[in-house]
Amino acid sequence: MAYRLKIGARLDKDTRKLLTAQIGRAVGYLAGTIDDSASSIHATRKCLKRSRSILRIVEPALSRKSFRATDRTFRDIARLLSHDRDREVIGDTLAMLSAKAAGGAKAAIGAAIDELDAGSPAPVEIENREEKVALAIARLQACEPVIAALDIRKPGIKTLAQGFAATYGDGRKCLKTAYRLQSDEAFHTFRKSLQHHWRHCQLLAQAWPELLNVRVAAARELSQMVGIDHDLSLVAGHFAESTRSALDPATRTAVITAARAEQARLRAEVKPLAGRLYAHKATTMEHLILDLWPAAIRLAQHHRTQEPAPELSLDEFAPPHAVARH
Secondary structure (H helix, E strand, O other): OOOOOOOOOOHHHHHHHHHHHHHHHHHHHHHHOOOOOHHHHHHHHHHHHHHHHHHHHOHHHOOHHHHHHHHHHHHHHHHHOHHHHHHHHHHHHHHHHHHHOOHHHHHHHHHHHHHHHHOOOOHHHHHHHHHHHHHHHHHHHHHHHHHHOOOOOOOOHHHHHHHHHHHHHHHHHHHHHHHHHOOHHHHHHHHHHHHHHHHHHHHOHHHOHHHHHHHHHHHHHHHHHHHHHHHHHHHHHHHHOOOOOOOOHHHHHHHHHHHHHHHHHHHHHHHHHHHHHOOOOHHHHHHHHHHHHHHHHHHHHHHHHOOOOOOOOHHHHOOHHHHHOO
């Protein structure tokens, strides 16, 4: 099932279908690849992120208790599967830093990569991973009746517009906070809001595909950039603690310095791009959806009711004298 809300469909039914499809896909990813779970865990976590974005766009029509309980369930399943992913990310980020580094910094990063590679998961970690995957599958399957019973009280365009605008406005605030505080946590929080906005544009893309798909592409690109910022913070945090790394302090400092320098470069590049994406006020974005969605419904109705043009015979295109000779 495509990750989008259908023009003219009942919002409550369409929302449940979308959530059920994402949870079903997540179970499929995990159930099929427990022995080699790195890619399946990543795919599952993406399904859970999409599910949480669906909840947010209909949040105005949910009770606070229902929203929080369901969102917490999706979040906790994702956290259950987070550890394996972090180890892989640190390795990939070190490789990226190594490709850009030179001299002593490159040597320090090389030593960090060697140490990470040497620390292969112990048997107990592999066993725990399999237990976590099995538990995640069980919890995902338990979500199905919860989704079926989800009470969406005001299934209409106003709900979609409010949910869209609320998440957009949150991202706008998080962007300002991130650059004011310059902290890893603040940028990570901004990225989560940014990802919700990206997925909300996907969900509502049929309102005007040419317009909203531009925002989808811009938000996705920004999310990837801020995601690298987060990956760099994982590297810096990992090598800041001597309990995680046995490298000498000078080597660990060189790795951390390289990660922080790349972060600074990325943040300078992200700022104008994010400022452009979040240029409008949240109320403007709410009114945009309130106007576009009904127009898209009318356009779809017009296309459905329009009769096909009658077939024309070749005689109708022939010159008058040619027809007269028959």
